[in-house]
């Protein structure tokens with residue numbers, strides 16, 4: 461699993477490659493929260509384009525980052541480039557009520 | 573229906589074994605030429621049950637998880653077992669969004685995912701002794 465955090469001004473853009481499970485979610489949490497803290501970003505965009513697997517640990521990880529953003533105040537979390545498999549688990553959990561989704565990272569940036 | 577094939581693995585209750593367990597179960601069913609979707613379902617359900625054993629059963633301390641897979645025709649049975657804390661109230665535990673550990677960023681969706689992705693689930697548990705999750709999946713031709 462690989463995590464790349466890009467400082468995009470008001471947006472922190474996160475690219476995840478590999479599987480998101482309980483094991484990797486802990487590392488994602490640490491890295492994203494650290495990058496967010498160091499940046500002046502308000503929003504977080506996460507790209508799922510190269511995510512090969514996700515279970516409910518990914519749902520918990522997203523809920524946690526939503527809280528991270530809310531703690532700073534006024535920002536949004538956008539899930540971009542989700543594949544069909546990941547969409548299914550995302551929709552099941554009711555996350556779409558609090559996290560918006562975008563087809564591409566560019567679309568996510570435009571929406572913010 | 574008789575058993576056509578069976579496998580058992582025993583591994584340490586470590587988070588790095590979550591991926592080992594799901595890849596292992598997926599490899600076991602490849603003889604059925606399953607669809608990508610069916611493989612995803614099995615991998616996700618196994619990942620949920622093993623993660624629960626690691627986090628809730630053993631509360632991230634040392635322990636052993638056992639996984640048994642049985643193929644009978646096009647039906648797969650997967651059993652995942654721990655000797656951990658056990659579950660007091662199984663009906664409550666299986667409710668969507670119920671989690672006993674919200675502080676660990678759990679969403680309480682594990683059992684709901686297992687139910688949705690498999691064709692049957694049974695949970696047996698004895699507080700202080702451990703938990704067994706038994707799941708079934710039928711692979712259509």
Ligand SMILES: Nc1ncnc2c1ncn2[C@@H]1O[C@H](COP(=O)(O)OP(=O)(O)OP(=O)(O)O)[C@@H](O)[C@H]1O
Pocket residue numbers: 516517519520620624625628629630654656657658659665666670671672673677678679680681682683684703
């Ligand atoms: N093997 C187990 N041993 C002890 N308790 C368990 C076990 N599996 C599940 N539980 C209990 O059942 C509850 C619900 O499990 P479930 O997998 O649905 O949600 P979760 O693990 O809390 O969150 P998520 O799976 O979404 O990360 C857990 O919070 C825990 O209290």
Ligand SMILES: [Mg+2]
Pocket residue numbers: 516620623624681682683
């Ligand atoms: Mg769980």
